[in-house]
Amino acid sequence: MRKTLIAIVMLLAMPLADAADKLPEHPHILVETTEGTFKLELEAELAPLTVANFVELVDSGFYDGLIFHRVIPGFMAQGGGYTPGLELRKTDDTIPNESGNGISNVRGTIAMARTGDPHSAGSQFFINVVDNTRLDTGENRWGYAAFGHVIEGMEVVDRIVSVETGPQGPLRSDVPKVPVVIEKMSRVRYD
Numbered sequence: 001m002r003k004t005l006i007a008i009v010m011l012l013a014m015p016l017a018d019a020a021d022k023l024p025e026h027p028h029i030l031v032e033t034t035e036g037t038f039k040l041e042l043e044a045e046l047a048p049l050t051v052a053n054f055v056e057l058v059d060s061g062f063y064d065g066l067i068f069h070r071v072i073p074g075f076m077a078q079g080g081g082y083t084p085g086l087e088l089r090k091t092d093d094t095i096p097n098e099s100g101n102g103i104s105n106v107r108g109t110i111a112m113a114r115t116g117d118p119h120s121a122g123s124q125f126f127i128n129v130v131d132n133t134r135l136d137t138g139e140n141r142w143g144y145a146a147f148g149h150v151i152e153g154m155e156v157v158d159r160i161v162s163v164e165t166g167p168q169g170p171l172r173s174d175v176p177k178v179p180v181v182i183e184k185m186s187r188v189r190y191d
Contacts, residue, residue: 023051028151028188029058033068034181035160038153039188040110046101047147050112050121053095054147055187057123062091063185068160070126070174077161078113078126084179086169091122099143105135108154111146118142129161 029040044051057063057080066089068079082088097118105111109128112121127150128135137143150157160180168175 023048023055027051027055028190029055029148030184030186030188031153031182032184032186033156033160034179034183035163036153036156038156039151040148041151042110042148043101043103046103047098047145049095050098050145050147053093053122054125057091058185058187062089062123063182066182068176068180068182069171071161071163071165071176071180072174073161074130075161076126076128076132077157078124079180079182080113081124082171084181086171086175089123094120094122097121097142097145098147099145100137101145101147103146103148105132105144105146107131108150108157109146110148110150111135111144114144121145127157129157 023044025045027042027044029042031038031040042051042054063080065083066080067082067084068077069082069086070078081090095112097114099118103109105128107128107130110125111128113124113126114121135144163176163178163180165174165176167173168177
């Protein structure tokens with residue numbers, strides 16, 4: 001049974017592996033929000049499947065118009081799944097968990113959000129605003145796969161995480177009262 005499960009996960013990951021082969025080692029992503037702009041540097045060598053998935057979503061315009069729907073001061077800012085009207089925008093695919101890749105969930109890192117299923121990450125991500133090493137892989141537990149870090153504009157992320165929040169729609173807490181919209185996410189090209 002275990003061998004079958006591993007084979008299925010590997011087969012599902014093959015298209016992402018092909019995409020990962022075509023990525024630069026450290027792609028840069030510009031994130032333009034209603035609170036300002038910040039830039040990410042991703043670690044394709046350490047988290048190839050996660051980075052390939054994220055860049056594919058960026059290139060397709062998936063994130064444009066979505067919001068940061070969960071922000072918690074002293075913890076993180078999460079986005080990539082909901083519209084300003086709090087309608088869920090889901091992806092069809094999930095990716096294998098690449099936690100334990102050597103990138104720790106420290107201040108300024110971006111990581112994939114997921115459910116209790118360690119291999120359930122799809123589009124939602126979060127940016128750590130403090131060191132959250134408890135989210136790293138531990139003995140007998142999966143972590144949250146960090147796959148890059150903010151290289152410019154961390155003050156914008158700090159602004160996002162400090163907005164007034166409360167319950168809204170289907171979400172019980174931590175939703176910005178005034179939506180923080182991802183106006184555009186794009187790959188930075190230096191050629």
